[in-house]
Amino acid sequence: MDWYTYVIEDKNIGKRIDLFLSEELKDVSRSFIQKLIKNKNVKVNQNYVKANYKLKLNDVIDVKIPEPEILEINPEPIELDILYEDKDIIVVNKPQGMVVHPAPGHYSGTLVNALLYHCSDDLSGINGILRPGIVHRIDKDTSGVLMVAKNDLAHQNLTLQLKEHTITRKYNAIVYNNIIKDFGTINAPIGRHPIDRKKMAVTNKNSRQAITHYTVLERFGQFTFIEAQLETGRTHQIRVHMKYIGHPLLGDPVYGPKSQPFNLNGQLLHARVLGFKHPSNNKYMEFEAPLPDYFKNIIEKLRKKSN
Structure with missing residues (x-):
């Protein structure tokens, strides 16, 4: 368990306590700090406060960071579509x-649970026990191709290749409105x-460069x-860029309209093509996952409606 104490100076007067602590404790996220405050691990002048508390001169902040829980991620016999x-x-x-991969609220039924059952101990350990072998992610409601590393050298x-932007990643999506x-x-x-x-969001503050290329495959009017x-x-690059x-x-419940047609379970976004150089022999490999049936069914409905 770690303890931290801060005394507020002039430059931080009026700042929210969660923002102040996220700037001071650089190794943890602001959401984690808000959870610390909610769970009464933060005091100001020996009193508990809320995350939106505005700091005052000479406030004394005491922060307690509990020991992390030891989590056990169990293998589960979940069928995998292996390409x-x-x-x-x-x-x-x-x-x-x-x-x-497992996260708060999702400690079972994940791809990692399935991989642990299928691969046993043959997954890289670079990302720890919660994300063994996971090199990159796609969102829960996005379907499609993912590569997983079975050892640390392959993972690295x-x-x-991801860092150098040499991996081919092509997605299919259906978006609102006619792209001219x-x-x-x-x-x-x-x-x-x-x-x-x-x-x-698209923003110039605390952001990173993001580039998406798009091609129109078919138009359906709306x-x-x-x-x-x-x-x-x-994170959420295609979803954010297309909204922008x-x-x-x-079908996007976060970046799309509140009222969604077709009673969908999430955004119509499919990681169709993934290409990269094999980590051992350096030969280029490319894999394709066909559009899932629910996606093709929506395309057929839109074709009939537009005709």
Whole structure:
């Protein structure tokens, strides 16, 4: 258990306590700090406060960071759609609705639980017990191709390819409204939403460069079927970028309209193509996951409606 004490000086008067602590405790997130405050691990002048408490001169803040819980992630016999596997990597087609790795509220039924059962101890340990083998993620309600590392050398190699933007990542999506241009590029930085911290947004503050290339595949009047290719890989990148240009994804409960047609379970976004150099022999490999049936059914409905 760690303890921290701070005394507030002039420059921090009026600042929210959660923001102040997130600036001081750089190794933890603001959401974690808010949880500390909610669980009464933070005191100001020996009194508990809320996350929006505004600091005053000479306030004394005491912070207690409890020891992390030891979590056990169990293997589960969940069927995997395996596109490729060898001693270094495994490539899977993740279904919509499956969480990639355990997190609060999702400690079972994840892709990691399934991988632990299938691969046993043959997964890289770089990302710890919660994310063994996980090199990159796609959202719970996004389906499609994911690569997983079975040892640390493969993990390091694939991570470097991601960093250097040499991996091919093509997605299919259905978006609102008619995209007039046949293709285009969105180059707009993405960071945390300034108000809603659960969302991402195009912003110049505390953001990173994000580039998405898109091509129109088919138009349906009020909707457009596209291919989106990632040059960078930021959280929710395609969803945020398409909303930014006025074309949020159909079914997106976070970035789309509140009222959604077709009674969908999430955004119509599918990671269709993934290409990379094999970490052992450096040969380029490319994998494709066909559109899931629910996605194809919506396309057929939109075709009939537009005709």
